[in-house]
Amino acid sequence: xxxxxxxxxxxxxxxxxxxxxxxxxxxxxxxxxxxxxxxxxxxxxxxxxxxxxxxxxxxxxxxxxxxxxxxxxxxxxxxxxxxxxxxxxxxxxxxxxxxxxxxxxxxxxxxxxxxxxxxxxxxxxxxxxxxxxxxxxxxxxxxxxxxxxxxxxxxx
Amino acid sequence: xxxxxxxxxxxxxxxxxxxxxxxxxxxxxxxxxxxxxxxxxxxxxxxxxxxxxxxxxxxxxxxxxxxxxxxxxxxxxxxxxxxxxxxxxxxxxxxxxxxxxxxxxxxxxxxxxxxxxxxxxxxxxxxxxxxxxxxxxxxxxxxxxxxxxxxxxxxxxxxxxxxxxxxxxxxxxxxxxxxxxxxxxxxxxxxxxxxxxxxxxxxxxxxxxxxxxxxxxxxxxxxxxxxxxxxxxxxxxxxxxxxxxxxxxxxxxxxxxxxxxxxxxxxxxxxxx
Numbered sequence: 385x386x387x388x389x390x391x392x393x394x395x396x397x398x399x400x401x402x403x404x405x406x407x408x409x410x411x412x413x414x415x416x417x418x419x420x421x422x423x424x425x426x427x428x429x430x431x432x433x434x435x436x437x438x439x440x441x442x443x444x445x446x447x448x449x450x451x452x453x454x455x456x457x458x459x460x461x462x463x464x465x466x467x468x469x470x471x472x473x474x475x476x477x478x479x480x481x482x483x484x485x486x487x488x489x490x491x492x493x494x495x496x497x498x499x500x501x502x503x504x505x506x507x508x509x510x511x512x513x514x515x516x517x518x519x520x521x522x523x524x525x526x527x528x529x530x531x532x533x534x535x536x537x538x539x540x
Numbered sequence: 541x542x543x544x545x546x547x548x549x550x551x552x553x554x555x556x557x558x559x560x561x562x563x564x565x566x567x568x569x570x571x572x573x574x575x576x577x578x579x580x581x582x583x584x585x586x587x588x589x590x591x592x593x594x595x596x597x598x599x600x601x602x603x604x605x606x607x608x609x610x611x612x613x614x615x616x617x618x619x620x621x622x623x624x625x626x627x628x629x630x631x632x633x634x635x636x637x638x639x640x641x642x643x644x645x646x647x648x649x650x651x652x653x654x655x656x657x658x659x660x661x662x663x664x665x666x667x668x669x670x671x672x673x674x675x676x677x678x679x680x681x682x683x684x685x686x687x688x689x690x691x692x693x694x695x696x697x698x699x700x701x702x703x704x705x706x707x708x709x710x711x712x713x714x715x716x717x718x719x720x721x722x723x724x725x726x727x728x729x730x731x732x733x734x735x736x737x738x739x740x741x742x743x744x745x746x747x748x749x750x751x752x753x754x755x756x757x758x759x760x761x762x763x764x765x766x767x768x769x770x771x772x773x774x775x776x777x778x779x780x781x782x783x784x785x786x787x788x789x790x791x792x793x794x795x796x797x798x799x800x801x802x803x804x805x806x807x808x809x810x811x812x813x
Binding site for chain 2: 425438440
């Protein structure tokens with residue numbers, strides 16, 4: 385089947401099998417920043433924004449989100465022009481192997497849109513679907529707080 | 541096996557026509573339940589995303605929730621409106637944030653897995669489901685889950701419950717290893733207090749051998765008593781049996797259940813001012 389997806393602000397017409405998950409459709413079409421981890425909705429490596437809300441793309445059938453707005457981490461910033469949240473993660477040392485980072489950044493973005501001044505508990509709840517096996521979350525929490533300051537300053 | 545066919549109805553009439561006339565077509569809400577099985581075994585998926593079924597309204601004393609409303613939507617709504625609501629307490633810790641944004645109310649009721657967080661509260665609230673398909677109209681949720689005839693070739697469009705049902709002291713317990721785990725079972729309770737006495741009580745455990753059970757013995761024992769005088773440790777808890785699950789054995793669940801019913805009830809009764 386063919387369908388149009390609005391990915392990172394661009395309309396893309398994509399051919400895909402009707403049983404395909406959004407995760408697979410994105411990765412097979414070059415959006416490899418969306419990571420494949422557990423495929424069970426447990427790890428959060430594949431989190432993208434769907435109409436502004438974070439979802440596990442492995443738990444979404446692609447056909448059900450045709451014509452919807454999807455934002456991957458590449459839609460927030462680039463290596464040359466990183467988003468303040470991405471800068472904060474680097475500055476706080478919250479990135480080690482980096483596999484969970486795209487999902488973490490997306491979940492942080494969604495949190496800060498809803499709550500620009502999150503407390504520790506708000507951060508824990510917003511990132512409860514993102515597993516990191518390297519950092520132990522202390523630096524990630526610090527990064528989110530730093531990102532909160534940066535985003536407010538940059539107005540993003 | 542042929543290729544999976546998607547249907548994207550824009551009206552309820554189209555939904556009814558598709559679900560009644562085609563074999564092997566199942567409704568698609570958020571898809572999280574369907575993806576736990578082999579998606580290729582279905583002939584068709586009936587997507588409910590274009591019917592405007594994502595809403596929560598309150599009118600004529602009823603709270604009405606569209607079938608495509610997600611757990612995330614429910615939590616955000618009640619967090620602002622009434623964080624003491626039994627529905628809020630049941631769903632706030634029900635899944636991770638990204639999953640909550642995908643699990644739908646209608647899908648959860650139709651799927652009704654043993655780890656369901658929502659069903660106990662809907663039983664307590666005496667909720668009703670509105671169906672279209674071979675059967676149409678409002679049906680009590682207890683009838684819906686016990687009558688396969690209501691499930692076959694029907695689609696849930698919305699649910700409702702009387703707002704007056706959700707006015708007591710509520711609590712929800714999840715038997716989990718970590719907060720984001722699927723619960724082995726859940727206990728949901730709502731206690732109405734008048735003049736510091738238990739006026740009414742409704743307690744359900746979901747995830748038992750019979751799928752769910754109303755704890756009538758405990759309810760009977762506490763109704764009419766002064767909240768401060770109830771010795772929860774001395775309560776005779778209903779006999780409930782569990783199947784062994786990957787996370788806990790049946791014996792462990794039984795022991796945990798008896799402890800947690802008393803503990804949750806004590807917490808609720810102690811919070812009575």
